[in-house]
Amino acid sequence: MSWSDxxxxxxxxxxxxxxxKNQELLDLMKNNFRATNQLIETLRKHLGWSFSxxxxxxxxxxxxxxxxxxxxxxxxxxxxxxxxxxxxEKLEPxxxxxxxxxxxxxxxxxxxxxxxxxxxxxxxxxxxxxxGPLAAIALGTVFLxxxxxxxxxxxxxxxxQLESTLEEYEKFLEEFRPASxxxxxxxxxxxxxxxxx
Numbered sequence: 001m002s003w004s005d006x007x008x009x010x011x012x013x014x015x016x017x018x019x020x021k022n023q024e025l026l027d028l029m030k031n032n033f034r035a036t037n038q039l040i041e042t043l044r045k046h047l048g049w050s051f052s053x054x055x056x057x058x059x060x061x062x063x064x065x066x067x068x069x070x071x072x073x074x075x076x077x078x079x080x081x082x083x084x085x086x087x088x089e090k091l092e093p094x095x096x097x098x099x100x101x102x103x104x105x106x107x108x109x110x111x112x113x114x115x116x117x118x119x120x121x122x123x124x125x126x127x128x129x130x131x132g133p134l135a136a137i138a139l140g141t142v143f144l145x146x147x148x149x150x151x152x153x154x155x156x157x158x159x160x161q162l163e164s165t166l167e168e169y170e171k172f173l174e175e176f177r178p179a180s181x182x183x184x185x186x187x188x189x190x191x192x193x194x195x196x197x
Contacts, residue, residue, distance in 0.1 A: 008155035014162040021169040028180040029065060030056050032096075035187040036069060039076065042191045049079055066100035069093065080190070087193055090186040095179045102172055 005012055033056045043049040054072050056065055073093040081088040 002151055002155075005155065006151070008159050011155060011158055011162060014159070014166060018162060018166055018169065021166065021173060024173060025062065025169070025176065026056065026058060028176060029062075029069075032180055032183050032187075033069060035184040036072060036076075039187050039191045039194075040072070042194050043076065043079070046195055046197070047079075047083075051076065062102070063100050066096045070096050070100065080194075083197060084193070087190050090190050095176070095183050099172070099176065102168070 033054055037053045040051045040053055043051055051072065054068055057068075070093045073091055073096070077088045077091050080091060
């Protein structure tokens with residue numbers, strides 16, 4: 001357990017909540033990607049259009065995944081517009097444009113957190129080893145104190161980042177959950193209409 005977790009014991013739980021919220025967002029996006037792929041398959045099957053399927057990249061940022069779905073929806077809209085203007089309007093990617101502008105990403109947060117911890121932890125440990133056996137106890141105590149102070153500072157910074165990021169996710173997910181369902185419903189509606197054409 002790190003010093004920051006000792007000084008801020010709520011941080012591990014906050015990290016876990018943030019990871020769960022990010023996973024919920026990814027799951028909602030996966031459903032939307034799947035619905036979009038069903039539409040793409042219908043366009044290929046019934047109208048002979050050659051759109052390629054899309055896939056959610058869990059290693060990419062939320063913004064990068066939003067770019068993928070927005071780009072494909074715009075391409076689909078351009079073709080659907082030729083057939084039916086009302087169907088084109090059902091496919092508006094405003095949900096993903098808004099998500100893209102939020103640029104939520106637990107992945108980016110985790111990388112920064114790991115790098116800071118690694119650098120600070122390695123520096124403290126290396127300093128104690130380099131000093132030698134006689135002064136090791138005295139300097140070890142000093143470096144332990146410095147390591148504790150750094151841990152407390154990093155824990156405080158992490159707590160603030162976690163709290164603000166969790167708040168952003170909670171607000172956004174409240175809006176995104178129903179909007180994601182509506183997006184999937186709209187895609188299903190357009191798919192059925194296109195199959196009837």
